[in-house]
Amino acid sequence: MGRDIKKYHLSYIVCWSLLLWLFILAGGLSPASSWALSSQDAYVRAKRDYTDFKSSPHTKYRQFWLEHIDKFKKIYSDEPDGPVAPECLYMMASIYRELYRYSGRPGDLSASIDMYERLCKRFPKSPWAKEAKALLAKIGRPEDNAPAGEAAAGAKAEERPKLERTPVIKGLHEVKDIRSWSTSDYTRVVIDAEDQVPFKEHLLKKDPDIKKPKRLYIDIFRSCLGPNLRDPIPIMDGLLRYVRAGQYKKDTVRVVLDIESLKKYKVFYLLNPFRIVIDVIGERAEKGKEKDSGQLTLTQQLGLGVRRIVLDPGHGGKDCGAIGVNGLKEKDIVLKVTKKVKQKIEERLRCSVILTRDKDAFLSLEERTAIANTKKGDLFVSIHANSAPNPEARGIETYFLNLASDEDAMRVAARENATSTKNISDLQKILNDLMLNCKINESCRLAEYVQDCLVGGLTKRYEQVNNLGVKQAPFFVLIGAQMPSVLVEISFLSHPLEADRLKDEGYLNDIAEHLADGIQKYVRDTELAYLPVQGRTQTGLRPEHPSAKRH
Ligand SMILES: [Zn+2]
Known part of the structure; x- marks a missing residue:
C-alpha cells in the first residue's frame, strides 16, 4: 500500500514536471508573437489588395467594397486585442467612409463613424485613435448633418462617383424597394422583392463596446440588389435609425435595421406581390406610458381608453x-x-x-x-x-x-x-x-x-x-x-x-x-x-x- 502511494507520488511529480516543461516550451515559442506575425501578414496583404482595388474598375460595385471591409473585419475578429487590431478598425472605418463617397448612403457614413468610435474607445492610446478622433471631429452624423458629412468625406454630391448595379447573376431575383414607417416606439419596414424568395432574420446582440443596441438583419437569398436601393434610405425620426441594404454575398442581399431600442419584433411575408414585413416594437413605448401615467385616467393608464x-x-x-x-x-x-x-x-x-x-x-x-x-x-x-x-x-x-x-x-x-x-x-x-x-x-x-x-x-x-x-x-x-x-x-x-x-x-x-x-x-x-x-x-x-x- 505504502509503495503504491510512493508510486502514485512519483507519477504525479513526473506528470507535473512534463506539464511545466511544456509550459516553458510554449512560453519560449511565444504564441502571441507567432500569431502576431500571421495577423500582421494578413493585414499587409489586405491593405495591398485594397490599394489595388481602389485603382480598379471594381470600385463601381458595392459588393467589392464590402468584401474588402470583411477582410479587415476577419483579421480583427480573429485577434481583437492583437497588434494590428487598431489598424484594422481604422481601415474598416476608412473604407466605409470612402464607400460613402460613392454610395451617398447615410448608413455607410454611420458605419464608418461607429468604427472610428470603437477604435477610440478600445485603443485610446493608439496613434490610430488620435487620427480617428481628429476625423470624428470633422465628420457629422448623417442624421445630424448630412451635407457636412458629405463635405467631410471629401466629395460634393455632383462630384460623387456613381456606384453601378452589381452584375446580375442568372436566376437571381431583384430586391426592388424598401419602405418604412416609424415612430419612437414602433417601426414597420417592408422589403419588396421581385419574386418569392427564401429569407432568414437574425438578431445581433448588444455591442457595449460602441454602445450599439440590438440590431436586426434579414438575409434574402437568391437575390440581388435593385438599382433603387443605391440611393440613401431616408432616416426616419423615430425608432428606426436607418436601414442599410447591401449585396452581402453574390446571391444574398442583406438588409440591416439599426434600431434605437428593441423589445420585440415579427417578420412575415405577404404575397402578390411578394414582400417581407418587419414589425419592431421599441422599449420606449413602455417607459413613456409609465412616465405619463400621472395625467391619465385609470382607463387610459390601463391602456383601455x-x-x-x-x-x-x-x-x-x-x-x-x-x-x-x-x-x-x-x-x-x-x-x-x-x-x-x-x-x-x-x-x-x-x-x-x-x-x-x-x-x-x-x-x-x-x-x-x-x-x-x-x-x-x-x-x-x-x-x-x-x-x-x-x-x-x-x-x-x-x-x-x-x-x-x-x-x-x-x-x-x-x-x-x-x-x-x-x-x-x-x-x-x-x-x-x-x-x-x-x-x-x-x-x-x-x-x-x-x-x-x-x-x-x-x-x-x-x-x-x-x-x-x-x-x-x-x-x-x-x-x-x-x-x-x-x-x-x-x-x-x-x-x-x-x-x-x-x-x-x-x-x-x-x-x-x-x-x-x-x-x-x-x-x-x-x-x-x-x-x-x-x-x-x-x-x-x-x-x-x-x-x-x-x-
Ligand atoms: Zn374590399
Missing part, C-alpha cells in the same frame, strides 16, 4: 375593389361611408378620427396598418363592400383576424388580400405566430358591437337585411395592428338589390350611422367597465375631470 380611431376605406386609386352589378366601385362607396362615419363619431365622442385615405388614392394593405400603428390608433376599422360569385349572396358581415372560420371567409380574405385562396392557406400556417399578443378578444368584441348595431339598425328601416355574423379570416390589412381591429363588409355589390341600395345616399348614411353606433357602444362599454362608479356619466363618456371625481 379610446382616444383615437383609425378608419380605413378599402382599396383606392388603381385598386377599385369589387365592381357592382350596376357598375358601382367598392373604392368609391366605402370612401363615402367612411367619411360619414368619421363625421358622426366626431360629433358624438371626444375622439379624434384619422382616415388612412380621404381621396381616391392607392394605398398598400401593409401601409394602412402601419398608419394605424404610427398614429397610435386605439381602434382600427377597415370598411369594405362585399362581392361573391353567387348572385344570391347578400348581407352584412364583420371580421376580425384569425384563421378562416369557413370557406366563404377564406374566399373573402383572398379577394380583399388580392391573392389566391391557396396563398391564404399558406398564410394560415404562419398566422399562429403572428397572432401572439394581438388583441383578439377585444377585436372580437368590437366586431360583435359593429355587426349587431349595423344589422339591428338597418333592419328597422330595410327589409331582408341578412345577418352573416361575426367571422374570422386572415386579412393582410389586420396583421400587425397593435389595437383592436376589424374589417366590415357593409353589403354585397354583387347582389342586385344591395348594389341598388348602395347607390342611395340615404342607405349609405344609415350604414354610417349604425357603424358609428357600434363603435360608440364599444367605446362606451370599454370605458364604463373601468371607470370608477361615481365617475360614470349617462352617455358613458369621460366626465370633465375624471380624477377629481374618483373616490
Whole structure:
C-alpha cells in the first residue's frame, strides 16, 4: 500500500514536471508573437489588395467594397486585442467612409463613424485613435448633418462617383424597394422583392463596446440588389435609425435595421406581390406610458381608453375593389361611408378620427396598418363592400383576424388580400405566430358591437337585411395592428338589390350611422367597465375631470 502511494507520488511529480516543461516550451515559442506575425501578414496583404482595388474598375460595385471591409473585419475578429487590431478598425472605418463617397448612403457614413468610435474607445492610446478622433471631429452624423458629412468625406454630391448595379447573376431575383414607417416606439419596414424568395432574420446582440443596441438583419437569398436601393434610405425620426441594404454575398442581399431600442419584433411575408414585413416594437413605448401615467385616467393608464380611431376605406386609386352589378366601385362607396362615419363619431365622442385615405388614392394593405400603428390608433376599422360569385349572396358581415372560420371567409380574405385562396392557406400556417399578443378578444368584441348595431339598425328601416355574423379570416390589412381591429363588409355589390341600395345616399348614411353606433357602444362599454362608479356619466363618456371625481 505504502509503495503504491510512493508510486502514485512519483507519477504525479513526473506528470507535473512534463506539464511545466511544456509550459516553458510554449512560453519560449511565444504564441502571441507567432500569431502576431500571421495577423500582421494578413493585414499587409489586405491593405495591398485594397490599394489595388481602389485603382480598379471594381470600385463601381458595392459588393467589392464590402468584401474588402470583411477582410479587415476577419483579421480583427480573429485577434481583437492583437497588434494590428487598431489598424484594422481604422481601415474598416476608412473604407466605409470612402464607400460613402460613392454610395451617398447615410448608413455607410454611420458605419464608418461607429468604427472610428470603437477604435477610440478600445485603443485610446493608439496613434490610430488620435487620427480617428481628429476625423470624428470633422465628420457629422448623417442624421445630424448630412451635407457636412458629405463635405467631410471629401466629395460634393455632383462630384460623387456613381456606384453601378452589381452584375446580375442568372436566376437571381431583384430586391426592388424598401419602405418604412416609424415612430419612437414602433417601426414597420417592408422589403419588396421581385419574386418569392427564401429569407432568414437574425438578431445581433448588444455591442457595449460602441454602445450599439440590438440590431436586426434579414438575409434574402437568391437575390440581388435593385438599382433603387443605391440611393440613401431616408432616416426616419423615430425608432428606426436607418436601414442599410447591401449585396452581402453574390446571391444574398442583406438588409440591416439599426434600431434605437428593441423589445420585440415579427417578420412575415405577404404575397402578390411578394414582400417581407418587419414589425419592431421599441422599449420606449413602455417607459413613456409609465412616465405619463400621472395625467391619465385609470382607463387610459390601463391602456383601455379610446382616444383615437383609425378608419380605413378599402382599396383606392388603381385598386377599385369589387365592381357592382350596376357598375358601382367598392373604392368609391366605402370612401363615402367612411367619411360619414368619421363625421358622426366626431360629433358624438371626444375622439379624434384619422382616415388612412380621404381621396381616391392607392394605398398598400401593409401601409394602412402601419398608419394605424404610427398614429397610435386605439381602434382600427377597415370598411369594405362585399362581392361573391353567387348572385344570391347578400348581407352584412364583420371580421376580425384569425384563421378562416369557413370557406366563404377564406374566399373573402383572398379577394380583399388580392391573392389566391391557396396563398391564404399558406398564410394560415404562419398566422399562429403572428397572432401572439394581438388583441383578439377585444377585436372580437368590437366586431360583435359593429355587426349587431349595423344589422339591428338597418333592419328597422330595410327589409331582408341578412345577418352573416361575426367571422374570422386572415386579412393582410389586420396583421400587425397593435389595437383592436376589424374589417366590415357593409353589403354585397354583387347582389342586385344591395348594389341598388348602395347607390342611395340615404342607405349609405344609415350604414354610417349604425357603424358609428357600434363603435360608440364599444367605446362606451370599454370605458364604463373601468371607470370608477361615481365617475360614470349617462352617455358613458369621460366626465370633465375624471380624477377629481374618483373616490
Ligand atoms: Zn374590399
